[in-house]
Amino acid sequence: MTAAPTRIQVAGSAGTAPYEVLVGRQLLGELPGLIGTDARPLPTTTLNGGAARRGGIQRVAVLHPEALAATGEALREDLAEQGYEAIAIQLPNAEESKTVEVAAYCWKALGQTGFTRTDIIVGVGGGATTDLAGFVAATWLRGVRWIAVPTTVLGMVDAAVGGKTGINTAEGKNLVGAFHPPAGVLCDLAALDSLPVNDYVSGLAEIIKAGFIADPTILDLIESDPVAARSPEGAHTQELLERAIRVKAEVVSSDLKESGLREILNYGHTLAHAIEKNERYNWRHGAAVSIGMVFAAELGRLAGRLDDATADRHRAVLESVGLPLSYRYDQWPKLLETMKVDKKSRGDRLRFIVLDGLAKPTVLEGPDPAVLIAAYAEVAK
Numbered sequence: 463m464t465a466a467p468t469r470i471q472v473a474g475s476a477g478t479a480p481y482e483v484l485v486g487r488q489l490l491g492e493l494p495g496l497i498g499t500d501a502r503p504l505p506t507t508t509l510n511g512g513a514a515r516r517g518g519i520q521r522v523a524v525l526h527p528e529a530l531a532a533t534g535e536a537l538r539e540d541l542a543e544q545g546y547e548a549i550a551i552q553l554p555n556a557e558e559s560k561t562v563e564v565a566a567y568c569w570k571a572l573g574q575t576g577f578t579r580t581d582i583i584v585g586v587g588g589g590a591t592t593d594l595a596g597f598v599a600a601t602w603l604r605g606v607r608w609i610a611v612p613t614t615v616l617g618m619v620d621a622a623v624g625g626k627t628g629i630n631t632a633e634g635k636n637l638v639g640a641f642h643p644p645a646g647v648l649c650d651l652a653a654l655d656s657l658p659v660n661d662y663v664s665g666l667a668e669i670i671k672a673g674f675i676a677d678p679t680i681l682d683l684i685e686s687d688p689v690a691a692r693s694p695e696g697a698h699t700q701e702l703l704e705r706a707i708r709v710k711a712e713v714v715s716s717d718l719k720e721s722g723l724r725e726i727l728n729y730g731h732t733l734a735h736a737i738e739k740n741e742r743y744n745w746r747h748g749a750a751v752s753i754g755m756v757f758a759a760e761l762g763r764l765a766g767r768l769d770d771a772t773a774d775r776h777r778a779v780l781e782s783v784g785l786p787l788s789y790r791y792d793q794w795p796k797l798l799e800t801m802k803v804d805k806k807s808r809g810d811r812l813r814f815i816v817l818d819g820l821a822k823p824t825v826l827e828g829p830d831p832a833v834l835i836a837a838y839a840e841v842a843k
Contacts, residue, residue, distance in 0.1 A: 490650065585609070597629055651694065765816065
């Protein structure tokens with residue numbers, strides 16, 4: 463018998479509805495319940511002689527990457543059997559999907575199928591897919607409901623939770639987007655069983671980040687058995703994911719639009735996003751975040767904020783699971799220019815999240831350029 467899923471509540475804020483993140487196995491049976499629950503009650507209808515649909519929902523668009531074509535089609539067929547007009551929209555893999563051209567392709571498909579405000583989008587895939595699916599949902603008819611079905615560690619603990627959606631531009635990552643929370647998130651751990659090890663380990667960077675900014679038990683669990691932490695079959699896999707999701711859920715419940723507290727989730731991300739752009743988005747996000755956290759730890763140490771033991775612990779934990787710690791020294795000028803247009807910057811003043819101690823994140827604004835160079839020297843090859 464399959465155990466009941468863990469249900470993590472994300473409170474509504476800024477006029478948005480609350481929703482649940484479900485974590486467990488064999489969860490796709492929960493999807494119709496999420497689809498059929500609409501915050502705007504409408505009369506029950508019968509669709510083409512099929513099953514009665516609640517909330518006026520007729521159409522479901524399943525957005526999936528090319529790599530998950532079989533999964534997307536199976537989900538479409540299952541929803542069609544339940545009486546929905548289900549369509550599947552195939553996207554490019556990974557970050558290649560996060561462009562305005564791909565978004566426009568999705569808008570065209572929705573328009574051609576008569577997608578209305580009472581219909582719903584389902585994004586199935588990694589973080590890039592759910593980012594794009596959420597952005598399409600936010601922009602179509604000025605906002606339709608959507609559900610995230612993340613299939614990677616990164617998607618489960620970060621991208622699919624919190625309502626930040628977006629696409630990339632030539633100038634940087636996620637510079638165009640919207641805050642548009644999902645109606646629900648299904649984290650089916652079975653999807654991780656076939657995830658390539660490098661993709662799995664990449665997602666651990668976001669889990670480790672949650673440990674440093676809010677829940678040190680995460681670090682203790684990883685340090686107790688780093689080898690097991692690298693595998694979906696590890697003894698603490700579900701607990702690690704749930705703890706990281708709870709950290710994010712608590713933060714975004716209080717601060718949907720990144721006006722204050724939510725900034726702490728950007729720990730390590732300022733440099734990480736610059737690295738990703740510099741690598742033309744061919745790097746895994748978690749690999750860049752790992753280097754970004756080492757940099758942030760060094761920046762906090764040099765600014766007199768962070769103790770040596772906690773700064774050094776970054777390197778030890780990240781290295782123990784196989785995440786990278788360094789980047790090319792000669793790329794600093796390019797990285798610095800990119801960071802100046804980061805979403806967290808204010809005017810020409812750079813802003814970084816650093817630690818005052820373990821689980822004590824804070825903002826460092828306008829650090830001395832010499833300190834920045836010195837911090838980067840500690841992570842540069």
